[in-house]
Amino acid sequence: MRLLNRIIRGSVFRVGSLLLQIALTFIMMPYIVNSLGIRMYGFWALACAFVGYFGLMDIGLASAVVRYVSRALGANDKQDVNRVASTAFFTFSGLGMAALLATLILAFLSNWFFKSPDESKIFGQVILITGAGFALSFPMRVFAGLLNARMRQDLQSLTSMLRLLVANALIYLSLSNGYGIMALALSYLAADIFMHTLTAFMAYRIYPGLQIRPSLMSTASLKTLFSYGGISFWAKLAGIFQFRTPPILIAIYLNANYVTLFHVGARLLQIYSALVDSVASMGGPMYSWQEARGDKQALQNSFLHFIRISSLFAVFIGASIVFFGKDFVTVWMGKGYVTSYYIILILGAPTIIAATQGPAVNLLFSISRHRFMAVINTVETVIGLLLSMILLPYYGIYGVAAALGVSTLLCKSVILAYYTCKCIEVPGKDYVRAFAMPNLKLLAAMGFYFYLISDYLKPTYASIMGLAGVQMLLFIPVIYFFVLEKEDRIALAGVLKARKMGDDPLSAAHPADIDKDASCQ
Template identity: 35%
Template sequence: MSIGRRLMGGSVLRLVDFVLQVAIAFVMTPFIVGTLGVQKYGAWVVVGTLVGYYGLLDLGMSSAVTRFLSKAIGSEDRQAYSDTIRTALVVFASIGGSGLVLASVAIYCLPSSIRAIDESLPLILIILVSRLAIGFPIRALNAVLSAGLRHDLQSVASICRLLVGNVLILCLLGGGDGLLTLSVCVVLAWLTEYVLVTVFALWCASYPILSTGRFSRNVLREMASYCGKSFTTQILNMIRFRFDPILVGWLMGARWVTYFAVGRSLLNYFMQLVMNAVGLTKPLFSQYDGRGDRAAIKRQFRRLIRMNVAFVAFVGLSMAIFGEAFMVRWMGDGFRISYVVMLLMLPGYMIALMQTTAVNLMLGVSRHHYLIFNALVDGLVHILLALLLSRSLGLFGVPLAIGVSMVCVFLTMQPYFAAKVSGIPIRDYYMNCLLQPFLRVCAFSTVFWLVFRSLIQPTLPSLILLGALKVLLFSPYCLFVVLNRDEREALGRTAGSFFSSRHSEVTA
């Protein structure tokens, strides 16, 4: 299977996965909030935030395993491939077991103020943390799929988890202990995904996973050198993105966490959409790096970053246009405040996500130490501004702080680092890679809004028809106005390879 076909297939299935997530969330979020109540749903968000910190024990190893497996594939080093997997499995199993013991002790020592959230809280935390512990060795197998560009199989496993989890929630949530039942449903769904990932990894690994590999101290040292930087970035990002619900709950109470979380959830979906569509290229850059092909890295990066910018600009501006009507239709008129929360953060998210390909390049060629500077500066500015503005602006102070800090960092530091790693002159990067496609998409979206704004209503027919019309009109505009000839031809070759291969399989 060609690289282009793998990337196209992975992107298509990950987009299907994303659309299912959004569609199901459209139905399930009001159901869960209505069943649990605003107070308990806010508590669930806080619990999820606390449990999420367990992910820090990854130590950046997942990214390192994917990087070195991809490099081994590019250099056709079978022994390095097998040794990397065996070493990763041993390390992840050790991390998961040790983390479960430490987390159990921490849960036992929880202060009474946190236990007061729900009487079942200690058991809920143990259940959720146990799921994470089981999932650590699966990260090595997920890296096998990522390195082989088999994002399509990852998506199949994710879709099955999504369907199983939400069917269980629909059937069980209304009849039991709300938060405890919800946590059990979540864990059962994740176990389904873990089983599928294991089967897929054993089936399609580039080389045998367990038969020839051995635990290697040399491999561990190489991965430790790489993942030290990834881990630092991971910590900073986790603090940046998980600090805010806690701050809102601390200053204003759990009720306001719900409004903040709902507004941010749309941006989280935005981020997932971008990662699914254009965030699959890190293993590709690692394979080129394994072959020492710098010209291919520069050529592909220039194409991909411009497509990245066009896609993010289109989706982000669509969120600004349709967001308020969608929020009212989704959660009710009382959640207009969540649209404002989203809108304050949207510019920062757009500028950051436009450069997803740059992040993948840095990770793929082991220049990810630059990401530490981005995360550190953004995190410091973000937290200081949030503490300052939330006291005077209340709920709106936190999203405003997030938006301002992201704009400052990702409009200055990130372009400099991206240009340096890719070899593209900084002026060329700003003008041709970022600004040109962004302005052309802005022009289209502005005209669309001026013409159709009076028709945008908080109803499904209005949102679906106008959204479909915007996509329909933008597709030829993007191909012939936003993208250049080289990018159109590259996109056409990839699509042609994908669909011709599919046709051959069907007729065979």
């Protein structure tokens, strides 16, 4: 399988996995919340927020594994592949033990968060199960990294899709039979074990000579992994604090019920951001290849193509979420969740703007300029959390949403765009022409469409899906033929026809230069 075909195949599977996740979220979240109750689901969201902090223990090693296994493959050095994999596996195993110890401590201290002994006991048990699953995931990340190094994101996405299906089937069976939050946690744990086992099996099939033994651990490899992963860890650290801390602040100042209301709105926007990123990340391998060859002009052109295409996708989907969101949340979760829509409304514009900059983020990671992303993510997180603590006592969860929105606008609009253009020497007027003008045209047309259909929109699936379907049929041809420029259509056609190419120009590129740093996903 040629490298470009792997990139396309991986992108398709990644989008497919996200669409499956979106569909299952829409179907299962109301069922889970109604089965558990709003307060108990708040416990679940809070436990996930706490355990999510264990991701800090990754310290950037997962992306480093992909980087240096790819380099070893490029050099056809199977012994180095085994050294890197063994070093990472046993290092991750130690980190997993540390995560398990942290889980035990957190479960023991659960009575700090809840006055009721029964609620404290339940929360501690949920923490134990979810934390154990997270600890297990550490050593298994090596096998996912091995698949990525081979550009087999299709297989990794396939295992993720199977995990989603298994987890949700178990959740439905357990909750429908009257089991509660413990069954929810155990269902995810069982699905995770299934996914990790399948991923390890696939890795050994792809690497027939793979050996993971303590004797193959290397001090030099360990230093190299930590050196490369440090900056990625920094960027990831800021991201974890940014998205995991708000539910904890809400639980402290308010209660678990408000955690659920905030989570529903924020979750929809997180899924939206992941979907847009799956499109923006398609340019990553091409950026690395062009940068490695020193082809600055091609790099600039590719970035402008992707920023235009990706931003149009982001604006089209994002504006639709904002417009249809209130009626969708009402029919999806119930009338009592209108508050969740107001979270979407407050965070909508900042999230859309941040999503349009996906190609810029992807570019910086692909050409090893990700230190800037670490700095800007840190600034964004600090501003957001400080503003949250100031506004939350006065405006509740709306204050938290406003704080996060302000910090995102400050850091992910002008500053990020300016730095990216400076890195690859793209004139500001070319960037504005590529980014701003097409999106202004699109927003004007969508605003007119939304005005025409506003009287026909009702809080029913038939109404929402019907009007959204008409929108797709009308706007996709308009965007392709009248908003995109001719060179964009040529570029898209070239990617889609890549499977028919007899010679893959990327096949000569170094694998380590083609792979995108996993930490920016």
